[in-house]
Amino acid sequence: MNEVGGAGQYRERPSRFAGAVLWTRTVDGMDPVLPVLPDGCMDLIWRAGRLVVAGPDTRAHHPPASDGVRYVGVRFSPGTAPALLGVPAHEVRDQRVDLADLWPSSAVRSLVGQLEAADDTATALEEVVLRRAAVADQADPLVSRMTAALDAGWSVAAIAAGAGIGERTLHRRSLAAFGYGPKTLARVLRLQRALAAARRGVPLAETAALAGFADQAHLSRDVRALAGIPLTELLARS
Incomplete structure (x- = not known):
């Protein structure tokens, strides 16, 4: 956006x-x-x-x-x-x-x-x-790997282990690169996946499953929390 x-x-x-x-x-x-x-x-x-x-x-x-x-x-x-x-x-x-x-x-x-x-x-x-x-300095080499791994549904522990670092170090590097920890980044990326699918016309129950939500109600709660308005209103206005 x-x-x-x-x-x-x-x-x-x-x-x-x-x-x-x-x-x-x-x-x-x-x-x-x-x-x-x-x-x-x-x-x-x-x-x-x-x-x-x-x-x-x-x-x-x-x-x-x-x-x-x-x-x-x-x-x-x-x-x-x-x-x-x-x-x-x-x-x-x-x-x-x-x-x-x-x-x-x-x-x-x-x-x-x-x-x-x-x-x-x-x-x-x-x-x-x-x-x-x-x-300028080069971006942290972990950035692209972390983004791709979180977007693919990897756990924070698995990403840290794969990078050969502790979860605290991963969190610190995530804060510097993304502004928030990896769990929050994963939530943001999941929201964006869901919105992209919903805007393509994918039914909301299917959208929730594809994006990694537990169910459609979980998707709706997360959208309201992050967007401040209901999902249906957000889709209608956009």
């Missing part, structure tokens, strides 16, 4: 930064504003002359819907943004933080000037990310 909920004029494409998505959104005041649901991702967003980092969410985020405002963002796949942005994910969890609070203000002012002067803000923001990636 992109950082600004609702339909409006929304476009996205794969970024040249591996695993990321480049998206743009112009808010239409007539659109329903959907909550931004936890997905394990972080975003770097350009809006009205500001660069903002959207941290990983543990609950639904309800963005403002100012008519006519244009957003441009890069959505990073789970666990890949902290090394690039130079901030542990848990430090920005459930927050929207100005990049100038994380990076030297002079560097951010320079980037803002470049984006304001660009003919294509989306491409210019992508270039910012690519230049940063060329000098």
